[in-house]
Amino acid sequence: MNFDVVVIGASAPGLYAAQILARAGKKVVVFERHEEINPARRTLIVTRELCKVIDEVPLPALLHRIGVMAISSPDVTARIRLRDPDPIVERSYLIQWLASRLQDSGGELRLGYRFEDFVESENGLHLRVQGPNGELLVCVKDAVIGADGVFSEVAQSAGIPRPPFVSVLQAEVSLPVGWDPDVTQVWFDSNDTRFFYWLIPESAERGVVGLVGDSGAQARELLRRFLIQHNLKPEVYQGAQVAMHHPGLKPWSKVGETPVYLVGDAAGQVKVTTVGGTVTGLMGAKAAVRAILNRTSYKAELRALKRELDVHWLIRALLDRLDNLGYDSLIGALSSSVRIFLARHNRDSMAPVFWRLPFLEPRLFRVALNSLLGRSVERGKRAKRARAAATEVD
Ligand SMILES: Cc1cc2nc3c(=O)[nH]c(=O)nc-3n(C[C@H](O)[C@H](O)[C@H](O)COP(=O)(O)OP(=O)(O)OC[C@H]3O[C@@H](n4cnc5c(N)ncnc54)[C@H](O)[C@@H]3O)c2cc1C
Numbered sequence: 001m002n003f004d005v006v007v008i009g010a011s012a013p014g015l016y017a018a019q020i021l022a023r024a025g026k027k028v029v030v031f032e033r034h035e036e037i038n039p040a041r042r043t044l045i046v047t048r049e050l051c052k053v054i055d056e057v058p059l060p061a062l063l064h065r066i067g068v069m070a071i072s073s074p075d076v077t078a079r080i081r082l083r084d085p086d087p088i089v090e091r092s093y094l095i096q097w098l099a100s101r102l103q104d105s106g107g108e109l110r111l112g113y114r115f116e117d118f119v120e121s122e123n124g125l126h127l128r129v130q131g132p133n134g135e136l137l138v139c140v141k142d143a144v145i146g147a148d149g150v151f152s153e154v155a156q157s158a159g160i161p162r163p164p165f166v167s168v169l170q171a172e173v174s175l176p177v178g179w180d181p182d183v184t185q186v187w188f189d190s191n192d193t194r195f196f197y198w199l200i201p202e203s204a205e206r207g208v209v210g211l212v213g214d215s216g217a218q219a220r221e222l223l224r225r226f227l228i229q230h231n232l233k234p235e236v237y238q239g240a241q242v243a244m245h246h247p248g249l250k251p252w253s254k255v256g257e258t259p260v261y262l263v264g265d266a267a268g269q270v271k272v273t274t275v276g277g278t279v280t281g282l283m284g285a286k287a288a289v290r291a292i293l294n295r296t297s298y299k300a301e302l303r304a305l306k307r308e309l310d311v312h313w314l315i316r317a318l319l320d321r322l323d324n325l326g327y328d329s330l331i332g333a334l335s336s337s338v339r340i341f342l343a344r345h346n347r348d349s350m351a352p353v354f355w356r357l358p359f360l361e362p363r364l365f366r367v368a369l370n371s372l373l374g375r376s377v378e379r380g381k382r383a384k385r386a387r388a389a390a391t392e393v394d
Pocket of ligand 1 (some may be wrong): 009010013043
């Protein structure tokens with residue numbers, strides 16, 4: 001069995017990369033360990049960049065659109081009316097659609113085939129794959145794409161370090177009575193999580209409530225409490241571990257002379273502000289395709305995406321140090337000019353414009369500086385109150 005390109009994992013980025021390569025005339029195959037393309041439901045909020053990357057969003061995958069993002073700390077709320085509403089997408093439909101597009105483009109999809117490791121020989125690189133009828137040795141000419149998720153076996157076999165990861169858990173619920181289905185709500189509470197809770201409507205009646213946890217147990221316990229507090233009844237849970245970008249990641253290697261490129265969660269192509277990896281994973285797939293078709297370096301093709309992901313990493317590093325009063329100050333600093341800015345520039349295209357924010361609102365610069373210096377606003381205020389009390393006593 002010989003192929004120009006072998007893709008491991010029928011994830012969205014894997015199928016998408018394979019489909020473009022097949023259309024460009026490459027002999028390409030995707031090996032997926034599961035026996036059918038029927039991934040668990042996952043309700044995703046993405047930006048309009050999704051339509052730019054894959055040209056169209058298939059209608060059955062598009063559940064809903066939301067036009068308002070409400071962001072709250074314990075004492076302050078800001079509402080941002082998005083210029084282009086965010087699509088709410090169902091992952092399993094998106095993947096099924098990408099799989100059918102791959103087959104229409106002449107690419108092969110083999111289900112029930114698990115990648116095990118690489119075998120180098122004088123005839124080039126082979127992949128050992130366990131299929132329904134036993135083991136196969138597959139010869140690859142141009143490149144291997146590892147699109148096999150955060151615990152990538154391709155990465156492990158190619159000696160590429162794994163990205164850090166977190167647990168994402170959300171519950172499908174009926175929307176609370178009177179909830180505006182145009183509004184996604186985000187709640188920060190640093191006493192519970194360094195990330196946030198969310199409620200994302202997926203129709204006029206239903207939505208998902210969730211959070212990111214540093215561990216699965218933490219996420220489960222916090223979500224359980226949050227649902228009780230808000231009188232929400234969980235119907236079905238959606239959850240998995242998701243990779244986190246880190247500026248030091250290098251999602252490529254060579255085995256013998258053959259390049260190995262990681263895409264999606266395997267590569268840590270996830271915005272760590274929101275732990276959103278759908279659009280950025282597809283951008284990573286596009287970069288890998290360009291590197292293969294144009295014989296350029298994947299590192300160079302990834303430059304713009306890396307800049308974007310690094311900006312999110314920097315914001316996350318600042319957010320991780322905020323306490324609740326810090327969040328109050330941050331959200332309080334979202335003046336009308338900042339809200340207009342955030343309404344225009346979506347979170348998949350922040351890097352070229354991010355530096356403008358502190359000029360629009362200098363209070364943002366102060367919040368960032370306090371966070372960097374480790375001087376939380378809460379501690380600062382407490383110290384000020386203590387000084388005032390001490391002066392009164394004097
Ligand atoms: C509950 C939840 C909510 C989320 N919400 C959002 C959101 O709102 N917006 C957003 O952008 N992102 C969201 N994410 C993150 C996003 O879903 C992930 O970043 C994205 O799915 C990345 O996964 P992937 O496509 O790279 O890999 P995966 O989805 O993990 O796919 C990997 C594929 O590779 C296959 N595979 C693995 N090993 C092998 C092997 N050895 N051989 C063959 N096949 C193999 C697997 O079976 C699987 O099909 C959410 C994640 C979760 C869990």
